[in-house]
Amino acid sequence: MVTKLYSEAIRDAIRNEMLRNPDVYCIGEDIGVFNGSFGATAGLLAEFGPGRVYDTPIAEQAITGIAAGSALTGMVPVAEIMYNDFMLCAADQIMNQAAKFRYMYGGGMKVPMTLRMAVGGGLQCAAQHSQSLEGLLVHIPGLKVVYPSTPADAQGLIIAAIRDENPVVVCEHELLYQTTGEVSETFEPIPIGKADVKKEGSDVTVIATGLCVHKALDAAKALAEEGVSVEVVDPRSLFPLDKETIYKSISKTHRAVVVTEECKRGAWSAEMASNIAEDMFDSLKSKIVRVGALNTPIPFAIELESLVIPQTEDIIQAIKSVM
């Protein structure tokens, strides 16, 4: 095992795949000489040259459209959308085009494209650079969506995403890029659709994604001192969803709290909670509670931003409400 930054794990995963397959290439804004806005493509231009690492103009439709069109014709693009907020500029190419090619054209096409994007807030970048829009993507049949919370998961899931023959979106929380963790020295994919129990416990299951996994772990630690044993399950993959692992945990704890950084209204967390309600109703001893951002745009001032985005204390309160 080696210790790496989350951003280094992403870079190393892409590098590994570029070495392994000459059709893999990177495309996006400021991913070359600038090393990517969060450093996740650092050094790739220097190592592979401009024929494998393409800095683009500020044109999200072109980035995603070229990625999709080249994926259809034999390339394996790894496209970066600087912030997930900007993917909305390319919604047609992602949601109407890439996601639907295989189905609407009758199954003859493969779209092996990876679309990486920074999600989430916490850097005071306000309403248009801080959203958590993963729920929009999960809503669209044809897309797979993964959300690694650790460097190890980032490395393994990005390898899996690049090798996948379908469009895969990788959500990367902006505050995770500079976090470190132990990562395997061998470059093995983590299967898309496999959840990970980040901490075992017996009283309540907390299903959390991205940065909220870490906040949930902090909450679990605090509550342990009060005698509450919290199990933290990280789905890692929002679709396909590893219901088996999540439901196994709930069968044990009989309680579920879902924590994401999305605005609660219409969120992926609602999809998760409704799945639990439909499939696990008889096993539950309490209502399901969701923790999310408030239903406002993300504000700028630190007091407001940290109020709107869910914090560890919110998770503690939510857990207490189901005990």
Place this chain on the structure above:
Amino acid sequence: MEKEKLLELYGTMQKIRKFEQHAAKSFAAGIIRGDLHTYIGEEAIATGVCANLSDDDYITSTHRGHGHLIAKGADLKLMLAELYGRKTGYCKGKGGSMHIADTSRGILGSNGIVGGGFNLACGAAFTAKAKKTNKVCICFFGDGATAEGSSHEAMNIASLWKLPVVFVNENNQYGISCHISKGIPIKDTATRALAYDMPAVTIDGNDVLAVYEEARKAIERARKGEGPTFIECKTYRWRGHFEGDPDNYRPKEEIKMWKSKDREPIARFEKYLMVNCGVTEEEFTAIKASIDAEIVKANEFALNSPHPDKMSAFTDVYTDIVEEGRPW
């Protein structure tokens, strides 16, 4: 051009027209449902452009795509079966008129989103350049699409990166009911290309030989690595935007004028072939008869084809996941 090749162009134009006439009739009879946009009146463009391509070259098409597909060699049987929603169709009945693709012939799909194909075409051209295959991609689009933002992102990057793509604008002057004068502030769509330092021409899109020649030059440029070209082809659609369109926005006189023998592409080309190549009425009749026979066969195939199995609704969303049905 040799007579044989000229007659091939003629045959392709007739095939498109007759296919579309058959499709419109089938729509009126309720055999085809949903949206159907016919290409009648614009046949010279797809024909003249695609006559320069091989199966290896790519095209991206539009909601009005049948002409592009036929000109690129698509199988009428599989097209018609798709229009009828049958299991044997190009998309197994999951796509319909607006979503036909045939990757074995470089057809990267008709597209239901206006302007949806621009950047995909750049992607295919990107592959050709990256893999040095010498292929080109033709991006067909209507006049209305030049007001879509996607067209500008694509033209900008195609020119910047010298991608082997040719932008072929079929300017039929109407985006549904919106006349071009109310849609864009310029007279010729080709003017768009100037901003991207891209060579552009405006031509008579009903003159198949003019289209062929301009496409030939543009494709040659693209293959030589000199980048994209914009070809504006002025044309007109005979029928409404879609079958069932009340068509209350076009003057009757205007439609009549564009359908007249000296304006419409097929009659004009017939005259050219008679005068310049001595093609006889009998030769035209023989070509038309063979196309009629092909369409009869395609129709029989499509009508006799099975409807899709219900289970097929759940497959092909992903390569490796079958979606679930309802529990009841």
